[in-house]
Amino acid sequence: MHELSMANSMVEAILDTAKKNDAIKINEAVFEVGELTMLNPEQLRFMMDVLREGTIFEDAKIIINMIPTKIECESCGFTGSIETDENTDHLMTVATCPECKNTRVHILQGQECNIKTIKIEKDDENA
């Protein structure tokens, strides 16, 4: 359940940036969440909905893009996606190279929790 603390940090960072840019309303926010973070996007959305109530972020459209896992193999140099086994719900595959089955692999992608962009509305300066 670290969705709550994540959502909290995300909403705070967004409101902070919006304020610095003199926003009066936030229309959209785009996030990138890595598969390996164990963050459930639906829970994240739910938490953010609770936290942004009554703020200028309240009505914004929230877009969450899930980032697939990418690994690099130390032994054969393979770079790419992991093989997910449909029959298992665990992520043991993050540890094995799909090409040479070596287990010395580095995770290149899939651990991020990124706030990409927001779209804001400002008062027209010439008004």
Place this chain on the structure above:
Amino acid sequence: MHNVASIEIEQDIIQANDKLAYDNRTKFDEKGVFAVDLVGAVGSGKTSLLEKLIDEMDDDIGVIAGDILSKFDAKRIEDKNVPVKGLNTGKECHLDAHLIEHALPDVPLDDISILFIENVGNLICPADFNLGAHVRTVIISVTEGDDTAEKHPMIFKGADMAIVNKVDLADAVGADADKMVKDIKTINPDIPVVKCSLKTGEGVQEIIDLYKKFQEQ
């Protein structure tokens, strides 16, 4: 009339935590304190390990004991007469670098050489949050089932050493401790893994030797 603007934020919440963790690490290094982040499943033996290490290690030990709500763990360490700061996370399931930063003023860093941080019992969330410790130890026990490691690879991938505890109970619960060691080594080939029983004392010296080795590095 309203102006609409798109603003790039590109802020990674996990990286933001890493920055705070780096500040904590700097503080430990300035004070010459070796810091250990101790993570593990609920009831795997984190507090028991600390009690044992306090008895058996020569170093001046300090403890930060993270707990969701209670103060039970902090009390157990207090009874050993070492400085302990209890840290209640409220609803949270893990400690983060920011919580540690807030706890540090209450830890006598000048008087200790090792700081153990007992994380909240959880094998999932702490994986994402670096606290700034020099070493992360993961402790699991045979009673959680011998598929625990393969079900939670991420926490082992990011750890520096691992302990498979309660081997005295392996037969009773029908768990294969060697399989657990093998799974951990598959996930993280370079990690030292100790089979241990905090009840019989098996493996404890090996754990202490590992900490000594890490400290010298």
